[in-house]
Amino acid sequence: MEQGLSLLTLGVPDLAEARRFYVEGLGWQPTLDLPEVVFLQVAPGVLLSLFDAVSLADDAQVPAAAAGLTSSFSLAHLVASPEDVAEVIATAEAAGATVVKPAQRAFWGGTHGYFADPAGFLWEVAHNPGLSVAADGTVTIAEVDAG
Amino acid sequence: MEQGLSLLTLGVPDLAEARRFYVEGLGWQPTLDLPEVVFLQVAPGVLLSLFDAVSLADDAQVPAAAAGLTSSFSLAHLVASPEDVAEVIATAEAAGATVVKPAQRAFWGGTHGYFADPAGFLWEVAHNPGLSVAADGTVTIAEVDAG
Numbered sequence: 001m002e003q004g005l006s007l008l009t010l011g012v013p014d015l016a017e018a019r020r021f022y023v024e025g026l027g028w029q030p031t032l033d034l035p036e037v038v039f040l041q042v043a044p045g046v047l048l049s050l051f052d053a054v055s056l057a058d059d060a061q062v063p064a065a066a067a068g069l070t071s072s073f074s075l076a077h078l079v080a081s082p083e084d085v086a087e088v089i090a091t092a093e094a095a096g097a098t099v100v101k102p103a104q105r106a107f108w109g110g111t112h113g114y115f116a117d118p119a120g121f122l123w124e125v126a127h128n129p130g131l132s133v134a135a136d137g138t139v140t141i142a143e144v145d146a147g
Numbered sequence: 148m149e150q151g152l153s154l155l156t157l158g159v160p161d162l163a164e165a166r167r168f169y170v171e172g173l174g175w176q177p178t179l180d181l182p183e184v185v186f187l188q189v190a191p192g193v194l195l196s197l198f199d200a201v202s203l204a205d206d207a208q209v210p211a212a213a214a215g216l217t218s219s220f221s222l223a224h225l226v227a228s229p230e231d232v233a234e235v236i237a238t239a240e241a242a243g244a245t246v247v248k249p250a251q252r253a254f255w256g257g258t259h260g261y262f263a264d265p266a267g268f269l270w271e272v273a274h275n276p277g278l279s280v281a282a283d284g285t286v287t288i289a290e291v292d293a294g
Contacts, residue, residue: 003175005189008155008222012266017243021265025242028150042152044191044284048222053266073220073268075155075195095172096164118168119159119200121220137191137284 001091006131007076007124008042009049011056018050032141044137060114060122061101074114074122081127082111088125089113097123109144148238153278154223154271155189156196158203165197179288191284207261207269208248221261221269228274229258235272236260244270256291 012018019038022028031047032039038050053072057063060074079088086103092115093099100122103113112126130144159165166185169175178194179186185197200219204210207221226235233250239262240246247269250260259273277291 001173003173003187003189005155005193005195008152010264010266010268012268014266017265021243025244026148026150026239040150042150043193046152046190046193048152092173096168097172117157118164119157119161121157121159 001077001088001095001125004077005046005075006078007047007049007126009051009056009074009076009124011051011053011072011074013053015050015052022048022050031139032143034143039139039141041139045133045139047139047141059107060124062114062122072122074124076124076126078131079125079127085111085113085125085127089115092117092123092125148224148235148242148272151224152193152222153225154194154196154273156198156203156221156223156271158198158200158219158221160200162197162199169195169197178286179290181290186286186288188286192280192286194286194288206254207271209261209269219269221271223271223273225278226272226274232258232260232272232274236262239264239270239272 022040023030028040030038031041039047042048056072079085089099089103096118097115100114100116103111106112110126110128112124114122114124116122130142132140169187170177175187177185178188186194189195203219226232236246236250243265244262247261247263253259257273257275259271261269261271263269277289279287
């Protein structure tokens with residue numbers, strides 16, 4: 001697994017409130033602003049995403065209630081091909097991680113899975129054909145046809 | 148507050164275990180590996196730091212037990228001068244954040260403070276004279292004389 005972070009997702013209890021704070025309050029510019037998720041670039045090649053906490057728990061297949069969290073988060077590591085997803089998750093498992101969601105098609109059209117590091121922090125491993133990073137680190141993200 | 152993230156800190160219950168996973172297991176190279184904290188660069192200009200969860204709660208002046216977390220995390224936004232710390236925290240407060248720890252000297256020699264976004268996610272605002280980012284995004288971090 002290469003040393004890298006691509007996306008940091010905040011699972012928030014109230015997405016409208018989070019959007020008001022980051023976009024209207026702080027004046028940060030979204031890379032992509034959809035009804036269910038907001039992506040904000042926060043470093044070269046790195047996006048902060050605002051997502052509903054329950055949706056994040058559902059997506060990672062972790063029980064939101066059992067985690068005892070009203071808010072949660074995940075880190076993401078993007079890979080170059082759909083096949084790399086399972087391979088990176090296997091590498092993490094061999095290093096001591098727990099597989100939370102095996103590699104599979106994601107609802108948004110790409111391929112992904114999740115593992116938890118030994119402390120329980122969630123890492124999503126994903127191939128997203130709609131996301132690209134320019135030479136200067138600018139991220140472009142578009143909706144993928146999930147058909 | 149400029150749109151940016153510089154550091155993501157994982158507050159882990161067992162730092163030795165976290166080091167084993169990221170450094171030995173995944174083979175990631177530390178930018179700085181100290182007994183109490185490990186910094187790993189994960190994007191241009193962005194560090195992931197592994198820190199003891201209780202130490203993180205103490206540093207942010209949040210009660211670890213009350214938060215109901217065995218693990219926690221914080222995001223960091225670095226600024227160019229010590230004076231900018233209070234200014235950025237005030238901007239965040241005006242946008243709807245809660246001030247958790249006002250701007251003050253940090254134990255590691257710089258200046259910092261913390262705010263919580265509306266969902267409760269902790270942001271550290273810091274001026275770190277020991278940290279610099281090269282044109283290519285490579286981060287150098289050194290211990291600061293806290294004298």
